[in-house]
Amino acid sequence: MKIAIYGAGGPVAASAIRWLEADHELLLTDLKPFDTRHPFRECDVTDPLAVAAVAAGMDCLINCTVMRPHDVLAFDVNTRGAYNVVRAAVDHSVPRLIHTGPAQIFSPHGGYQLDRRTSEAMPPHVGMGLYAISKYLGHELVEAFCRQHPELTTVIFYYCGFHSEDGQEPRWMSNFVVHEDDAGQAFKLGVEVPRERLPSNCETFQISADLPLGYVDLTKAKTLLGYQPRHNFESAWRRQP
Amino acid sequence: MKIFLTGAGSDLGRSLVAKLQPDHEVVAFDGLGGERDPDGWHHEDLRPLLAGCDAVVHGSLYDPPPRAGLDPVQTLLDTASRRTWHLLTAAHQEKVRRCLLLTSLEPLRHYPAEIWISEQFHSEPSTDPFELACHLVETLAIESRRDWQYRPLVVRLGRLVRAAAVAGQPFDPLWLDLDDAVGAIEAILLAEEPRQWGGRGTIHVGTARPDALSRLGPLERWAKFTPAARFGWQPSEDVA
Numbered sequence: 232m233k234i235a236i237y238g239a240g241g242p243v244a245a246s247a248i249r250w251l252e253a254d255h256e257l258l259l260t261d262l263k264p265f266d267t268r269h270p271f272r273e274c275d276v277t278d279p280l281a282v283a284a285v286a287a288g289m290d291c292l293i294n295c296t297v298m299r300p301h302d303v304l305a306f307d308v309n310t311r312g313a314y315n316v317v318r319a320a321v322d323h324s325v326p327r328l329i330h331t332g333p334a335q336i337f338s339p340h341g342g343y344q345l346d347r348r349t350s351e352a353m354p355p356h357v358g359m360g361l362y363a364i365s366k367y368l369g370h371e372l373v374e375a376f377c378r379q380h381p382e383l384t385t386v387i388f389y390y391c392g393f394h395s396e397d398g399q400e401p402r403w404m405s406n407f408v409v410h411e412d413d414a415g416q417a418f419k420l421g422v423e424v425p426r427e428r429l430p431s432n433c434e435t436f437q438i439s440a441d442l443p444l445g446y447v448d449l450t451k452a453k454t455l456l457g458y459q460p461r462h463n464f465e466s467a468w469r470r471q472p
Numbered sequence: 473m474k475i476f477l478t479g480a481g482s483d484l485g486r487s488l489v490a491k492l493q494p495d496h497e498v499v500a501f502d503g504l505g506g507e508r509d510p511d512g513w514h515h516e517d518l519r520p521l522l523a524g525c526d527a528v529v530h531g532s533l534y535d536p537p538p539r540a541g542l543d544p545v546q547t548l549l550d551t552a553s554r555r556t557w558h559l560l561t562a563a564h565q566e567k568v569r570r571c572l573l574l575t576s577l578e579p580l581r582h583y584p585a586e587i588w589i590s591e592q593f594h595s596e597p598s599t600d601p602f603e604l605a606c607h608l609v610e611t612l613a614i615e616s617r618r619d620w621q622y623r624p625l626v627v628r629l630g631r632l633v634r635a636a637a638v639a640g641q642p643f644d645p646l647w648l649d650l651d652d653a654v655g656a657i658e659a660i661l662l663a664e665e666p667r668q669w670g671g672r673g674t675i676h677v678g679t680a681r682p683d684a685l686s687r688l689g690p691l692e693r694w695a696k697f698t699p700a701a702r703f704g705w706q707p708s709e710d711v712a
Contacts, residue, residue, distance in 0.1 A: 279546065302514070306554035310608070314549055321599075341618045358619035359557070359612075367615075368553050368608050375597050375604055 232327075232422065233258070235289045237276050237316060238296030240265045243331070243393060246415025247293065251422065260285050276312035279319070286319035291327040291422055297366075305365040313369025317376045320383055327384050329421050330373050332366040334389040334407055334437060349407075350448040351389070351435045377433035386421035387435040390414055394464070406446035409439050410462030420456040428455055440464055473661065476501060476522055478559070479531030479574070484632060487654045488529065492661075499525065502537040511539050513555040518562035527570040527661055528563050528624075530556065533605050534574065545601045552605035556612050564622040571624035572660060573613055575606035577646055577678060577685055578631065589686040591628075591674040613673060623673055627660060629653050630678040630685070635701040645685040648678050649701035659697035681705045 232255045236244055239259035251257060252269065259267055260274035274281045276296045286292055294316045298308035313330065320328045336343040338358030343349050357367040370387065377385050392408035417438045426432070436456065439447040440463045452458035473496045479485040480500035492498050501521065503511040512518075522528065536544070536551040556573070563571045579595035595610055597603035606628075613624045630648025638647065656677040676686040680699050692698050 277546075279543070302558070303554060306550065306557070310553040311546055311549050314604075318599075338615070338619050340621070356618060357615050359561070359615050360619075361557075364557065364612070364615055365553065368611060371607060371611055372549075372604055375607065376599050378596075379599050 232256070232290040233288065234291040234293060234422065235260060235285050236293045236295060237261075237274060237282070237285070237312075238294065239267075239271075241295055241297070242395065242411055243390070243414050244293070244295040246411040247295065247418035248415075249412075250415040250419040254419075255291075255422070258285065258289070276315060277307040279315045282312075282315040283319040283322060286316075286323040286325055289323070289325050291329065292316055292320050292325050293329040293331075293418065293422075295331055297331075299362045302361055305361050306368070309362070309365035310368040310372070313366075314372045317373045317383075317385075321376055321380050324382070326382065327422065328373070328386070329418060330370070330385060330387045332370055332387070332389060333363060334391045335363065335367050335370070337363065347445050348448045349437070349446060351437055351451055374433060381432050383432060384426045384429065385433045386424070386429075387433070388414075388417055388421065389435060389437045391439070394462075406442070406444050407437075407439050408442070408464065410460070410464070413440065413458075413460040413462055414438060416461070417452070417456070417458055420452075420458055424456055430455075443468060473497070473526045474524055475499065475661065476525045476528045476568070477531065478502065478529070479533070479535040481537075482531065482535035483650060484534050484574070484629075484653060485531050487650055488531070488657060491654045491658055502532075502535075511537065513558050515558040515561035515565065518559060519566055522562050522566040522568055525566070525568050527572065528559065528568050529572045529574065529657065529661070530559055530609075531574040532556075533576075533602070533609065548601050548605045549608070552608040553612075556609050560612060560616050560622070560624060563624070564616065564620050570661060570665070571622075572657065573609050573624050573626050574657070575609050575626055575628050576602065576631075577628045577648075577676060579603040579606050580628070581646060581685060589676075591676055591686075591690060595628075610674075617673055625660065626674040627657065628674060628676050628686075635703060638703065643681070643683065643703050643705070645683055646678070647684075647703055649699065649703075652679075652699035652701050653677060656691060656695065656697050656699065659695040660691075663695040679703060 235258045240261035257269045259271045298304045335355035335357045338356040342356045357363045392405045395411045436452040441460050476499045532551045536547045579597040595607045597607040616622045631646040635649045675690045678684045
């Protein structure tokens, strides 16, 4: 497949690239150039024309763009950027889209922080925090396009708490955390899963480490995608003999 | 009442200003140079403007102020997301008593025709940018209620027309005469807030006809307003 990655300069995209490059032809894009052996194009995801130019001729678009703390750019990137990418996918007949964002269950009031076995089936409880809400608005735009365009298969990954080290010492463990390598694994699975294995053209998956806390139910990702996390941060929760 | 109004440049906005100004103080806002972003729509710039206001009427979806470098679709989405978030943030922080977010009934027209639409229905936008923008504003309203317990009221307006201009055309279930829209908004501003506004903080403003898209429960019961224009329909004299 020919795959374009928006926001390819970040750590999550770096892991996706490692998992995808052996089997797919990649075009990487980001706001600024970075060192890579893959073809690269500068692209501002807030510019619809630039986003569309990247999408032409692609089989899959992956949106790894994110902006967290800036209260203008967060909406520009997370909301309008999401619109620009899904719009480009539809306009250029790109059959597959991978969209990413944080788990949408942590509203400071009325969120699911105290629950167990959270799953994709739970209604989003996002709250008004800048990052969460700007990403959620982008997600809603993507879903609206998916309802109108059954020819577009969209896989949405919810992540939280990226880590790159397994850790050597026991420490407090977040209830929703994923190793960057496993996040990358999920991208490969999302790109390659046949459409007929998915219940609909727009499916969301929570991607996390497999932790004994039981906070995140990984059944859907394991069953439909074959996701098997390889890094479960055992140094943080397994007693050493 | 001191009312902070956005979207004053649209037909709706101009009509609202004309209707409200004789009896109220209306502060029309479309953005200005602010310190924190290029168009003044930052909550820290908006807060002093909202101080002392009794109400906000956010009508910018009907007349989105331009933002440098953005085309009209991008500007509309920016207005629905960033600008609305900042306005809600400021209104919440200033404890503005009543906050009306003007959206539309358009995203609800995709439900099957045999269903009576009411305020309990979520919007289901197509990919039309205006419908998407309405949906984004309503999503912000829901999360504001959930997270901040700040309760903006979403006012879904029918498709704005002038009854005289569409006379003789087949009735569109979405039609709403502009004067009725303005009258309804004023009535909602002045109504005593009941314990619940339609259950979800949403109120529909459409035509009072049985073949209109939506019933008019909260508008008539709580705001005590019934739209006058019926686009040629007359109630049957046989109805008991």
